[in-house]
Amino acid sequence: MRTRGPAAAIVLIAAVAAAVTGCDPHATDPQGPGAATSGSTGAAAARTVPDLVGKGLQAAQDTAQAAGFHHLTSHDSAGRSRHQILDRDWKVCSQKPAAGTKVSAGTEIDLGSVKLAESCPRSDRTPPAKAGATMPDFTGKALNTAADSLPSNTSIGSSDAAGHRVIVLRSNWRICTQKPAAGTRLNGQPVMFTAVKFGERCP
Incomplete structure (x- = not known):
């Protein structure tokens, strides 16, 4: 067996160290992080917003997600601030961004809806x-x-303008009269409303 000298041993150690460094997953990439994906469009790629108006709210959300949009919100198009608790009970009246718009997949889509x-x-x-x-x-x-x-500190009273029904869910009632009248200075006085259900006429 041939004995290797000190110089050969040094060369061998250097070669092993170089090999280990080359395989080190934590070694610094001179091109910086993300260099391997620099040519990838990823989530920033433009996508076309589908037409969601006229669909049921649940179906519209499913369609948007299938198109790559996952940031979805909805609101009451009637201006009554109702929450869309069961999406299948609502239909889409409006959308932002509009159908056909090209935006990134991270864009939020807002759907206006009514029952x-x-x-x-x-x-x-x-x-x-x-x-x-x-x-x-x-x-x-x-x-x-x-x-x-x-x-928030206003004392508010309300009553049925058409009878003696108890007002439970305020979002189902529209105002007929108010006291004080519009334009009156607010100084902490109580506010009183009479109201009927939506779809009914004020007496």
Whole structure:
């Protein structure tokens, strides 16, 4: 057996070290992280937003997800701030971004919707803005959105304008009269409403 000298041993050790370094998964890539995917379009690739208006809310969400969009939200197109608890009970009236728009897959799609038995408004209605120093005109607005508009410390009373029914779910009732009147300065006084259910006429 031939004995190797010190010089040969040094060369062998250097070669092994170089091989180990080359296989080290933690070794620094001179091109920086992500160099291997620099040519990949990934999630930033533009996708076409599908047409979702007219679909049931659940079907619209499934269609959007199948097209690669997973950031979805929805709102009440009637401006009544109702929550879409069971999506199959709602239908889509509007969407943002519009159908055919090319956006990244991470873009949020917002679907305006109403209950199946309701008609879509010509354009989305919005709840009242936060009341300022004076009483807004809440006539025709959903009772819950009017209450949300007023300062949180406001004492609010409501009654059935057409009879003696108990108002349980405020979003199902629209305002007929209000006290104080629109334009009155708000200084902490109680607010009283009369209301009927949506679909009914005020007396």
